[in-house]
Amino acid sequence: MIEVERLAKVYAAPRSGFRAHGTARTVQAVADASFAARDGAITGLLGPNGAGKTTTLRMLAALIRPDAGRMAIDGIDVAAQPYAALARTGVLSDARGLYPRLTARENIVYYGGLQGMPRDAAEARAEALAEMLDMRPLLERRTEGFSQGERMKTALARALVHDPANIILDEPTNGLDVLATRALRESLRWLATPAGGAKCIVFSTHIMQEVERLCDRVVVMSHGRTVAAGTVPELLAQSGQDDFEEAFVRLAFGMEEGR
Numbered sequence: 001m002i003e004v005e006r007l008a009k010v011y012a013a014p015r016s017g018f019r020a021h022g023t024a025r026t027v028q029a030v031a032d033a034s035f036a037a038r039d040g041a042i043t044g045l046l047g048p049n050g051a052g053k054t055t056t057l058r059m060l061a062a063l064i065r066p067d068a069g070r071m072a073i074d075g076i077d078v079a080a081q082p083y084a085a086l087a088r089t090g091v092l093s094d095a096r097g098l099y100p101r102l103t104a105r106e107n108i109v110y111y112g113g114l115q116g117m118p119r120d121a122a123e124a125r126a127e128a129l130a131e132m133l134d135m136r137p138l139l140e141r142r143t144e145g146f147s148q149g150e151r152m153k154t155a156l157a158r159a160l161v162h163d164p165a166n167i168i169l170d171e172p173t174n175g176l177d178v179l180a181t182r183a184l185r186e187s188l189r190w191l192a193t194p195a196g197g198a199k200c201i202v203f204s205t206h207i208m209q210e211v212e213r214l215c216d217r218v219v220v221m222s223h224g225r226t227v228a229a230g231t232v233p234e235l236l237a238q239s240g241q242d243d244f245e246e247a248f249v250r251l252a253f254g255m256e257e258g259r
């Protein structure tokens with residue numbers, strides 16, 4: 001279970017370098033984000049470029065500190081107890097960040113070690129995840145030179161090595177081909193079922209079909225704010241549309257009308 005309440009984050013513009021007169025000193029990346037994601041469900045964070053999705057997920061993953069607001073993972077306050085919160089969370093960030101000199105297996109097992117897993121347990125988990133993600137042939141290869149999809153699979157396996165109850169993914173299908181996208185969607189769907197552990201899954205995207213196909217619930221983000229939330233049918237009803245793309249445009253950009 002993931003809860004986010006009135007989150008805010010301002011980035012300072014770089015001090016050095018040329019800054020034309022009138023250029024903003026700061027960027028309000030997240031202004032007011034609130035949502036809840038429950039166990040056994042996939043929650044999509046949908047928003048246009050620059051809406052603040054990555055920033056929100058990075059705060060949840062304790063990679064950056066919010067300026068205001070509260071975040072809890074399984075009731076654990078992320079700011080107060082980041083390690084306890086992350087022990088219950090798998091994170092796939094936008095920068096896939098693998099060690100190029102290690103094989104895929106070593107990357108996964110090493111990360112298991114960081115999460116306090118005994119080596120043989122991490123090895124066994126690497127095997128099981130390689131099966132699930134259809135990446136067995138990759139295990140003994142160094143990740144240097146991996147394609148986008150291969151990198152994503154390895155990073156996902158690494159994020160899931162400690163069998164976390166909560167899974168946070170930033171644009172997980174970015175750069176994946178049709179088959180890999182399907183495989184990933186199926187894996188995520190399965191992870192949300194009771195057999196897969198009824199995980200709480202939150203992912204960001206700006207792909208409509210992904211949201212329609214994959215999400216149990218959608219949180220729409222625009223200009224750093226969460227502006228709407230609900231199931232796809234609920235959002236259609238709320239916006240008075242019957243096409244989801246149109247509904248999204250209304251919900252995400254509707255605020256700008258008449259400005």
Ligand SMILES: Nc1ncnc2c1ncn2[C@@H]1O[C@H](COP(=O)(O)OP(=O)(O)OP(=O)(O)O)[C@@H](O)[C@H]1O
Nearest residue numbers: 011027028029047048049050051052053054055056
């Ligand atoms: N490190 C940073 N320094 C300064 N500004 C930043 C930084 N990271 C993000 N921003 C700004 O904060 C805003 C929100 O960015 P963020 O990456 O969270 O958006 P996003 O919703 O993930 O967008 P996208 O769909 O393009 O990935 C943007 O205006 C962005 O330029």
Ligand SMILES: [Mg+2]
Nearest residue numbers: 053054055094
């Ligand atoms: Mg992003």
